[in-house]
Amino acid sequence: MALYQKDTTVKRFPVVDRGPSHYEEIAGRALENSINHLNPYFANKLCGSEGAVEFRDGGVYTYDTHGKRYLDCLGGYGIFNVGHRHPKVIAAVKAQLDQVCLHSQDLLNPWAGHLASQLAAIAPGDIQYAFFCNSGTEAVEGALKLARLYTGKTEIISTKNAYHGVSMGALSATGRDCFRKPFEPLLNGFTHVPFGDIKALEKAITKNTAAVILEPIQGEGGINVPSEGYLRKVRQLTKKKGVLLILDEVQTGLGRTGRMFACDHEGVVPDIICLAKALGGGVMPIGAFMASAKVWKVLEPNPSIHNSTFGGNPLACTAASATIEVLMEEHLPARAAVMGNHFMRRLQELKKKYPKHINEARGRGLLIGLEFSTQALRVDVQTELFHRGVLVAATMNSNRTIRIEPPLIITESQINFMIDTLESILSEITEIPQDEPEVVVKPVKKLVKKLVKKSVKKAVRKPAKKSAKKPVKAKTSSKAKAKTTAKAKKSSTKAKAKASTKAKGSNKSKAKTKVAAKAKSAPKAKAKKAKKAK
Numbered sequence: 001m002a003l004y005q006k007d008t009t010v011k012r013f014p015v016v017d018r019g020p021s022h023y024e025e026i027a028g029r030a031l032e033n034s035i036n037h038l039n040p041y042f043a044n045k046l047c048g049s050e051g052a053v054e055f056r057d058g059g060v061y062t063y064d065t066h067g068k069r070y071l072d073c074l075g076g077y078g079i080f081n082v083g084h085r086h087p088k089v090i091a092a093v094k095a096q097l098d099q100v101c102l103h104s105q106d107l108l109n110p111w112a113g114h115l116a117s118q119l120a121a122i123a124p125g126d127i128q129y130a131f132f133c134n135s136g137t138e139a140v141e142g143a144l145k146l147a148r149l150y151t152g153k154t155e156i157i158s159t160k161n162a163y164h165g166v167s168m169g170a171l172s173a174t175g176r177d178c179f180r181k182p183f184e185p186l187l188n189g190f191t192h193v194p195f196g197d198i199k200a201l202e203k204a205i206t207k208n209t210a211a212v213i214l215e216p217i218q219g220e221g222g223i224n225v226p227s228e229g230y231l232r233k234v235r236q237l238t239k240k241k242g243v244l245l246i247l248d249e250v251q252t253g254l255g256r257t258g259r260m261f262a263c264d265h266e267g268v269v270p271d272i273i274c275l276a277k278a279l280g281g282g283v284m285p286i287g288a289f290m291a292s293a294k295v296w297k298v299l300e301p302n303p304s305i306h307n308s309t310f311g312g313n314p315l316a317c318t319a320a321s322a323t324i325e326v327l328m329e330e331h332l333p334a335r336a337a338v339m340g341n342h343f344m345r346r347l348q349e350l351k352k353k354y355p356k357h358i359n360e361a362r363g364r365g366l367l368i369g370l371e372f373s374t375q376a377l378r379v380d381v382q383t384e385l386f387h388r389g390v391l392v393a394a395t396m397n398s399n400r401t402i403r404i405e406p407p408l409i410i411t412e413s414q415i416n417f418m419i420d421t422l423e424s425i426l427s428e429i430t431e432i433p434q435d436e437p438e439v440v441v442k443p444v445k446k447l448v449k450k451l452v453k454k455s456v457k458k459a460v461r462k463p464a465k466k467s468a469k470k471p472v473k474a475k476t477s478s479k480a481k482a483k484t485t486a487k488a489k490k491s492s493t494k495a496k497a498k499a500s501t502k503a504k505g506s507n508k509s510k511a512k513t514k515v516a517a518k519a520k521s522a523p524k525a526k527a528k529k530a531k532k533a534k
Contacts, residue, residue: 023065027053030065052386057084060407060414062391073418074391075405078219078251078367081278082326083407089281092322093315100314111321112312118324119290122260125269129296130288132312136250136276137165139287140213142306143272144169146291147211147244149305150298154188155209159195161397163220164213164248173213175221176397196226198233205237211244211272216262219251222398223369225362231268244271244295250287251367254278255327255408258337258365265364271295281323286316332408333365340365342412343404346419354426359400368404375399376433384425390418 030053034042052064060083062070072080082089096111103109116130131142148154158164162175171180172187180186189208193200195218205212216231218224238245247270252262256278259265263273272295276287299305310316327333340363347361347370359371372378378400385392392402406414 023055023067026055027065059083059085060410068389070386070389070391071406071414071418072391073404073406073410074393075407076282077393077403078256078277078405079280080282080407081254081256081332082281082323082330083409084282086281086283086323086326088326089283089319089322092318093283096315096318102310102313102315105309109312109314109317111314111317115312115317115321115324118321119275119288122324122328123273123290124261124263126292126294127269127273127290128293130290131306131308132317133287133289133308134285134310134316135165135287136248136274137167137170137287138308138311139250139274139276139289140164140170140173140246140248141167143246143248143274143289144173144211144213145306146272146289146295146299147246150295151210151244153208153210155191155206156189157191157193157201157204157209157212159214159218160192161195161218161221161224162192162213162215162248163218163396164215195221195224196230198230198237201234202237205241205243209241209243211246212238213246213248215248216252216265217257217364217367218397219367219403220396220398222371222395222401223363223367223403225364229266231263231266235268235270246270246272246274248274250274250276254323255333255336256365256367256405258333258340260327260333262364279320279323280316281319281326284316284319286320287311330409336365336408339408339410339412339415340368343368343415343419346415350419350423350426353423356432357426357429363404366404366406366408366410369395369398369401370404371398371401373400373432375435377429378402380429380433381422381425385421388421388425390421 034040052066052068054062055065056063057072060072062072062084064070072084075081100111103111112132115132119130120128133139133142144156147156156173158173158175160175162173163179164170164173166174166179168183169187171183172190174180175192191204193204195214201212212234214231214234215221217226235245237243245268247261247263247268249261249263253273253275254260254277256262257265261273263270272289272291274287274289279288280286343366344361344363347358347368351358351361357373357377359373360369362369362371372381378394382392382394382402392404395401395403404418406418
């Protein structure tokens, strides 16, 4: 007999497009599975009141199951630099599927070697060697380990509001308490200084400092661009102090800021560089950390000291190789610079027109942050953009700021559509909404029922039995409460006084009764004594 029984009838996810009636089923099942098996809060937040579920994409657009088209100005947090499903990347991965998907681990991997040589050709300065992993967080973890291994030191300096990932090492470098505190104690030896403050950085360096890790432009921090020359000063300082410089280009790299790497704007060459997100062309997940031959040499005695089962797999490497070719052939870094300038010019015009709504527009290339006067306004604008077919998102460490991070293939007319849509929304907001405490939204069961129909009835939990409601006492003000307590005290003291008076009276009456009884019995007692005497 089985130890437990479970319903194993799992429906296959529909991949064939069978028309509009089929879309409702897909949307309903997607929401059902997300609420029951992923994260109910995110299911509600991402799906929204429209029940929007992603179904297909292409170029700069994403489409939901209702057929609604969205202009993607979010770019999957920076993964779609070459656009959604670029034909060259898709074709390369399809061809690779017919040859080798995952490598054996015991033979040389030619796809990883080819990609490493491509990256070495475009990387800053003498960066030559690469280790492949599956994400930006993993890339940062590897970079931190390499820095400690090479220097023999343990201290790492990062910046406040930085975001480097959420695994234990990367989280230790991340500069936001709301991510860090629930998991403390984290790794020892991590210090955080204000971003852009070279003096604070210099003070923080000690004889035990192994490396400084920075984002050239803080992404989740709110698209914070440091003052001109900051990166150069950091590089000069780290060289002077004998400290390694790790640049986290996971979000800024591969053309996003108008150059192949953000550090290229100031001609800075780090000791270690981290890549991910756009490296997979929006088709495959892949990350990498790279370093010079001098730093990499420390890995030679024991190359397995840091490894990854799926890192550098043929499918991911093939997608990344095709992505680099697209970036070069279509001159996408230069295109990002031109389109970014147009975007910024239009946003600055909006800022002048709506100074009470917009605090600042900042960024470089097509990595742009738009900061609103309140978080509530940002939420309203972001929500309305979604309803009108434009995707944007807030930055994690700056809740008033939306990121604008579209594919680098976006056109001027598409940018104008986004700006015009934004302007029409701002023109309708006459009163700036003020911030209130965040309310946690409960899972949207009504929406589930509507979308999933009969198939979701099993998924929706039965409502709990109604318990007898206790009468709700009316709320009273502090003054009323004070009066009530004063009256209660007076009445209680009066009651006590009456009780004590009654008690005294009763005691007196008892005493009188006893005296009277004694008086009556006195002559009888005397007569008895006289008889006894006779």
